[in-house]
Amino acid sequence: MEVTERPKFKxxxxxxxxxxxxxxxxKNLHTLWFxxxxxCNLTCENCYIESSPDNxxxxYLEVSDVEPYLNEIKQSNLPTKEIGFTGGEPFLNPKMADILSTTLEHGFSVLVLTNAMRFKPRLQQRLIALNxxxxxxITMRISIDHHSQALHEEERGSGSWQPMIEGMQWLAESGFQIDVAGRTRWGENEDDLRQGYEKLFADLxxxxxxxxxxxLVLFPEMDESAPVxxxxxxxxxxxxxxxxxMMCASSRMVVKHKGDQETSVMACTLLAYDQQFxxxxxxxxxxQAVPLNHPHCAKFCVLGGGSCSA
Structure with missing residues (x-):
């Protein structure tokens, strides 16, 4: 008698x-993400969190949303040393500089995922002072989806390349620690990709x-509809x-869902909306332990070896 399978990831x-x-x-909370x-100022072709100017x-988080978790880390003697910030574009949040300042004052290192396109003069002054x-x-991780302008803009939209390059150059010239996040979505050999980025970094x-x-971290693609x-x-x-x-063995992410009065702690940075996480x-x-009950768990983390932490 043939057994009928149930739907996957249910x-x-x-x-x-x-x-x-x-x-x-x-195992240990190495990185806490917010x-x-x-x-976001961009609407990317394949944004895992569907960020956009309207989403x-x-x-937006406030300092008052972040600080209780920083205090809990200290009070519970957790091993967390790094606080990560992601979005959307974190620097669209008008309180981002204040949040960074508070986090640094609590003694943590910070990792900010940014498209490097939103450094207005007043913000530049605040960031330089904090650095x-x-x-x-402070480490700024800049999203450069591909080392070529054409493929980067295929993902992020026309006109997104030059402002990103200028933002990265400003960060480097201002003495910030920076690293880069790229994508493997075009199916290229990793060595070829790294050679391309090597030339880009040298040229700049x-x-x-x-x-x-x-x-340079290269992220595997995520597609919930893919057969994994x-x-x-x-x-x-x-x-x-x-x-x-796995990422959920060493990190968690704090979010505030629209309509909620309080923040929530999600299992990881990839699953911001799914309430089972x-x-x-x-x-x-x-x-608590996290069941790997989502396609991203399989494709990005287990099979793809991806991790958002440094």
């Missing part, structure tokens, strides 16, 4: 074939090593993958 405990779904334990809001599904006051504590006199995976396998408990051994290397209001509540 049951948090069992796969469509009835096998035990893999979960990931939070999504500062989903508004306010995640509203001077907290040396080697940007002191980055394209062969260093921290200086579910991850069972047996997959770790079959694939030779350590669950402790809403783990609670505090870091203590969010320390």
């Amino acid at each position: 049951d948090p405990k069992l796969t469509a074939k009835g096998e035990k779904r893999a979960t990931v334990e939070l 999504n500062t809001g989903t508004r 306010d599904r995640l509203v 001077k006051a907290f040396p080697n504590k 006199a940007i002191p980055l090593n394209a062969w260093d995976e921290q200086h 396998p579910e991850i069972t408990t047996e997959c770790w051994g079959i694939l030779g993958v350590n669950p402790d290397a 809403n783990l609670g209001k505090t870091l203590a509540e969010a320390s």
Whole structure:
């Protein structure tokens, strides 16, 4: 008698074939992410979080949304050293400089994911002052989807290349630590990609090593409709993958959903809207294990080896 499979990625405990779904334990909270809001100055072709000038599904965070988590880290003696900020475009949030200042004053290093296109003069002055006051504590990760203008603008839109280049050059000339995030969506060989970025960095006199995976991180593509396998408990051994290397073993993300009065802690940066990955209001509540019940868990993290942390 033929057994009919259930839909994939529906049951948090069992796969469509009835096998035990893999979960990931939070081993240590290395990086706490904050999504500062989903508004962005760009509407990219394949934005995993659908950021745009009109998307306010995640509203702008305030200092008062961020500081309780910084205090909880200290009070609970968590091992967190790095605070990450993503969006949308974080620097569209009018309180971003204040949020950075508060985070740095609490003693954390910060990693900001940015398209480097929104550094207006007043913001530049604030950022330079913070970088001077907290040396080697701020890293700006710039999104350069491809080392060629044509393919970068295919993803991010016409006219997005030059402002990004100017923003990156300003950051480098101003003494900020920077690294770059690229994409593998065009199916190129990784060595060829890194060679292309190496030439770009050299042409711009940007002191980055394209062969260093921290200086240049290349992200696999994400497509919820793509046919990807579910991850069972047996997959770790079959694939030779350590669950402790998954992003949700060492990070969480704080968001504020539109209409909510309080922030929520999500399992990871990729799953901002899916309520099955809403783990609670505090870091203590969010320390629970995460079932890998989404296509992104399989394609980006387990099979793609992706991670948003430095």
